[in-house]
Amino acid sequence: MQSIxxxxxxxxxxxxxxxxxxxxxxxxxxxGWLPDYQAAALLMAMFIKxxxxxxxxxxxxxxxxxxxxxxxxxxxYLRVDKHSTGGVGDKVSLILTPLVAACDVQxxxxxxxxxxxxxxxxxxxxxxxGFTTALSPIKMEQMLxxxxxxxxxxxxxxxxxxxxxxxxxxxxxxxESIPLITASILAKxxxxxxxxxxxxxxxxxxxxxxxxxxxxxxxxxxxKGCQSLNFPARAxxxxxxxxxxxxxxxxxEVMETINALKGEGAPDLMEVTYELxxxxxxxxxxxxxxxxxxxxxxEKISDGSALNIFAKLITAQGxxxxxxxxxxxxxxxxxxxxxxxxxxxxxxxxxxxxxGWFTVWLGAGRIKKxxxxxxxxxxxxxxxxxxxxxxxEVIAEIHLDNRTEPNDALSKLRNMIIIDDKKPKHHKLIIExxxx
Amino acid sequence: MQSIxxxxxxxxxxxxxxxxxxxxxxxxxxxGWLPDYQAAALLMAMFIKxxxxxxxxxxxxxxxxxxxxxxxxxxxYLRVDKHSTGGVGDKVSLILTPLVAACDVQxxxxxxxxxxxxxxxxxxxxxxxGFTTALSPIKMEQMLxxxxxxxxxxxxxxxxxxxxxxxxxxxxxxxESIPLITASILAKxxxxxxxxxxxxxxxxxxxxxxxxxxxxxxxxxxxKGCQSLNFPARAxxxxxxxxxxxxxxxxxEVMETINALKGEGAPDLMEVTYELxxxxxxxxxxxxxxxxxxxxxxEKISDGSALNIFAKLITAQGxxxxxxxxxxxxxxxxxxxxxxxxxxxxxxxxxxxxxGWFTVWLGAGRIKKxxxxxxxxxxxxxxxxxxxxxxxEVIAEIHLDNRTEPNDALSKLRNMIIIDDKKPKHHKLIIExxxx
Numbered sequence: 001m002q003s004i005x006x007x008x009x010x011x012x013x014x015x016x017x018x019x020x021x022x023x024x025x026x027x028x029x030x031x032g033w034l035p036d037y038q039a040a041a042l043l044m045a046m047f048i049k050x051x052x053x054x055x056x057x058x059x060x061x062x063x064x065x066x067x068x069x070x071x072x073x074x075x076x077y078l079r080v081d082k083h084s085t086g087g088v089g090d091k092v093s094l095i096l097t098p099l100v101a102a103c104d105v106q107x108x109x110x111x112x113x114x115x116x117x118x119x120x121x122x123x124x125x126x127x128x129x130g131f132t133t134a135l136s137p138i139k140m141e142q143m144l145x146x147x148x149x150x151x152x153x154x155x156x157x158x159x160x161x162x163x164x165x166x167x168x169x170x171x172x173x174x175x176e177s178i179p180l181i182t183a184s185i186l187a188k189x190x191x192x193x194x195x196x197x198x199x200x201x202x203x204x205x206x207x208x209x210x211x212x213x214x215x216x217x218x219x220x221x222x223x224k225g226c227q228s229l230n231f232p233a234r235a236x237x238x239x240x241x242x243x244x245x246x247x248x249x250x251x252x253e254v255m256e257t258i259n260a261l262k263g264e265g266a267p268d269l270m271e272v273t274y275e276l277x278x279x280x281x282x283x284x285x286x287x288x289x290x291x292x293x294x295x296x297x298x299e300k301i302s303d304g305s306a307l308n309i310f311a312k313l314i315t316a317q318g319x320x321x322x323x324x325x326x327x328x329x330x331x332x333x334x335x336x337x338x339x340x341x342x343x344x345x346x347x348x349x350x351x352x353x354x355x356g357w358f359t360v361w362l363g364a365g366r367i368k369k370x371x372x373x374x375x376x377x378x379x380x381x382x383x384x385x386x387x388x389x390x391x392x393e394v395i396a397e398i399h400l401d402n403r404t405e406p407n408d409a410l411s412k413l414r415n416m417i418i419i420d421d422k423k424p425k426h427h428k429l430i431i432e433x434x435x436x
Numbered sequence: 437m438q439s440i441x442x443x444x445x446x447x448x449x450x451x452x453x454x455x456x457x458x459x460x461x462x463x464x465x466x467x468g469w470l471p472d473y474q475a476a477a478l479l480m481a482m483f484i485k486x487x488x489x490x491x492x493x494x495x496x497x498x499x500x501x502x503x504x505x506x507x508x509x510x511x512x513y514l515r516v517d518k519h520s521t522g523g524v525g526d527k528v529s530l531i532l533t534p535l536v537a538a539c540d541v542q543x544x545x546x547x548x549x550x551x552x553x554x555x556x557x558x559x560x561x562x563x564x565x566g567f568t569t570a571l572s573p574i575k576m577e578q579m580l581x582x583x584x585x586x587x588x589x590x591x592x593x594x595x596x597x598x599x600x601x602x603x604x605x606x607x608x609x610x611x612e613s614i615p616l617i618t619a620s621i622l623a624k625x626x627x628x629x630x631x632x633x634x635x636x637x638x639x640x641x642x643x644x645x646x647x648x649x650x651x652x653x654x655x656x657x658x659x660k661g662c663q664s665l666n667f668p669a670r671a672x673x674x675x676x677x678x679x680x681x682x683x684x685x686x687x688x689e690v691m692e693t694i695n696a697l698k699g700e701g702a703p704d705l706m707e708v709t710y711e712l713x714x715x716x717x718x719x720x721x722x723x724x725x726x727x728x729x730x731x732x733x734x735e736k737i738s739d740g741s742a743l744n745i746f747a748k749l750i751t752a753q754g755x756x757x758x759x760x761x762x763x764x765x766x767x768x769x770x771x772x773x774x775x776x777x778x779x780x781x782x783x784x785x786x787x788x789x790x791x792g793w794f795t796v797w798l799g800a801g802r803i804k805k806x807x808x809x810x811x812x813x814x815x816x817x818x819x820x821x822x823x824x825x826x827x828x829e830v831i832a833e834i835h836l837d838n839r840t841e842p843n844d845a846l847s848k849l850r851n852m853i854i855i856d857d858k859k860p861k862h863h864k865l866i867i868e869x870x871x872x
Contacts, residue, residue, distance in 0.1 A: 008609040040473035041608035044480035172477035173444040
């Protein structure tokens with residue numbers, strides 16, 4: 001006879017759980033008959049004793065099947081989605097989606113909202129007037145056929161087990177477990193109609209996985225988790241030791257996206273975007289020559305076809321496509337405070353996580369789930385790690401609302417960007433590729 | 437700022453908890469504001485990562501102070517209580533209490549009810565018509581002054597934190613943890629007015645700690661836990677590879693107690709009783725010569741003074757003292773089934789835990805807390821490990837009620853007592869003494 005007590009005991013003592021154990025646990029969570037205290041005890045035992053690859057794949061599969069699964073009609077090539085573990089200034093999804101679609105590989109992009117100090121793709125998109133991220137499966141399918149991509153939010157019906165478990169993990173100190181994170185990400189991702197996945201696992205001060213070692217473990221677990229359920233997957237480990245690109249904040253990041261699609265993207269932002277796009281195109285099965293891919297991607301930017309798809313995507317999702325031509329159609333802050341260097345020197349460090357929280361404090365993100373955000377506020381950072389700055393030169397612009405006292409904001413931000421005599425050593429952006 | 441999240445994280449990662457962490461946790465449990473799922477996560481982290489001696493002592497102390505603490509006026513010598521971790525046929529408390537009191541060392545004995553397959557002192561005493569185990573502190577004090585002992589149940593006001601935590605541990609697979617067991621036992625024991633403690637930690641098939649190693653760990657933790665809170669303590673590790681003495685079941689064990697106090701106790705029962713009594717008398721500070729103690733204990737049995745105190749205790753607690761002279765004043769079963777040997781051979785093993793559960797099934801114990809018990813039912817076992825039995829000789833008597841089919845009971849019990857050609861090797865009863 002199955003009993004939750006014996007399942008807890010098994011994992012507590014470091015033994016391996018079987019399919020029926022995991023099924024029983026998740027059934028109890030979804031159907032509501034499993035008391036939270038027993039789920040909490042099991043989660044803590046899983047956290048401390050771990051889950052092996054097979055258990056992680058099982059947990060993923062059972063959570064995946066706890067809810068709705070979107071499947072689109074078969075396409076000529078694999079549809080590829082990208083998932084980032086979250087960063088500061090990470091607007092890559094917005095550029096990548098139309099860029100890969102412009103290469104005739106379909107991208108069903110399902111994203112989330114800001115979490116903690118990191119921004120969320122949905123929040124960024126919703127700064128576009130009229131834009132909706134709530135799409136029906138029919139609408140998604142139609143957009144894939146028409147323009148090769150969409151960008152939407154997850155429905156409530158996807159992986160309900162994960163939603164309940166995540167809420168419990170959040171209050172029982174069982175979040176930061178590689179197998180639990182892996183199952184949580186994959187149970188949602190694999191339900192979304194993509195055939196293959198590229199993961200951008202961020203590491204560094206501004207990431208959830210602060211060390212490359214942890215990031216590598218998570219990247220491998222994500223790739224293996226997909227593969228064991230027959231979804232091709234790859235992962236990159238990329239640095240989040242400084243904000244990506246030049247902007248943080250919802251409207252400002254959409255502005256930067258448009259600039260990037262016009263061929264004026266910041267080098268670090270474009271490096272990550274091109275690398276992720278390359279992996280997606282390789283996974284799709286349509287391309288296999290890396291040099292040809294590189295040429296193609298640059299071409300799709302320079303000839304405007306990626307931008308054109310972004311405009312079509314905005315129109316299809318109810319947004320105002322005029323933003324492409326005129327930033328002033330986006331909600332913009334009326335007050336800007338300029339942070340100037342007090343000394344001459346090199347930018348030696350960004351306190352990236354603090355900068356993320358700083359933009360939340362400005363109003364660009366949420367402290368509580370119910371908080372509303374202000375799409376207009378945020379930062380434009382003109383300098384990157386290693387850049388020389390002169391005394392009185394503008395390092396960053398703070399875009400403020402009326403609640404915020406400019407001097408207060410400036411003195412906070414000043415402590416998060418470190419200027420030093422010595423030029424810091426070269427900073428590697430793409431740290432590792434996990435092919436599987 | 438204190439937060440339960442940070443306390444769970446600390447223990448999850450194997451760090452040591454501080455006084456304020458444990459105080460915050462127990463406050464939350466007792467005051468009811470700590471959600472069960474957070475308590476469950478912390479208990480599982482404590483179970484897996486452990487608590488060191490200092491943390492165990494802190495947890496004990498905080499749980500102890502979560503409720504009422506009984507303290508009696510100072511006596512000439514230390515008052516000593518005995519605690520057994522629970523066994524099958526273990527009626528030692530009933531003999532020991534009047535025996536030690538007869539040696540002019542006070543025994544404030546607070547006991548529990550049957551748990552799982554093991555019997556409980558309170559249930560045994562309550563088979564005496566009229567006997568009450570619910571005594572007020574005033575009554576307890578008066579009995580100590582008048583006859584040197586009492587035998588009572590714990591009040592609800594003692595260590596409420598333990599009651600709540602135990603209920604949660606029971607459903608989250610976090611019971612069998614040496615530090616948690618230690619804190620749970622001591623938080624109750626130390627609240628009960630005794631100055632020093634002797635623990636009888638049972639090991640073997642019929643005990644909760646099945647291996648001597650586990651038993652030794654628990655014994656050491658109990659002794660150290662007492663000592664670190666300035667209560668002198670000792671422990672014995674004794675075998676529970678066969679039922680202790682000859683009877684199991686409430687009335688039957690009271691009968692055997694009276695026989696033992698009349699000098700007709702089974703050798704194994706008396707060996708454990710004398711050994712525990714010796715340790716109690718040594719701890720009291722009144723005696724220090726082991727040989728003299730041995731002489732004294734035998735004298736207090738043979739001259740009837742221990743029996744006399746037992747009679748007075750029964751009278752003081754409202755019971756019928758006539759049971760001393762005539763067993764028929766106890767509730768007795770009207771039906772007895774005799775288990776006879778099918779072959780000639782040696783008694784080579786008792787399935788002691790199964791025998792414990794068998795007597796629960798007969799009605800001598802409870803499956804659920806609310807179950808009522810039948811004091812009359814139980815077993816008299818005429819043979820011990822290593823005894824020779826002849827074909828058709830009576831091995832045991834099953835005392836039944838009307839619900840139970842004798843042949844059904846006999847066929848169950850037959851499988852729990854193993855007869856073999858080979859005489860088993862000698863069986864050590866007192867396995868180890870832990871002096872501290």
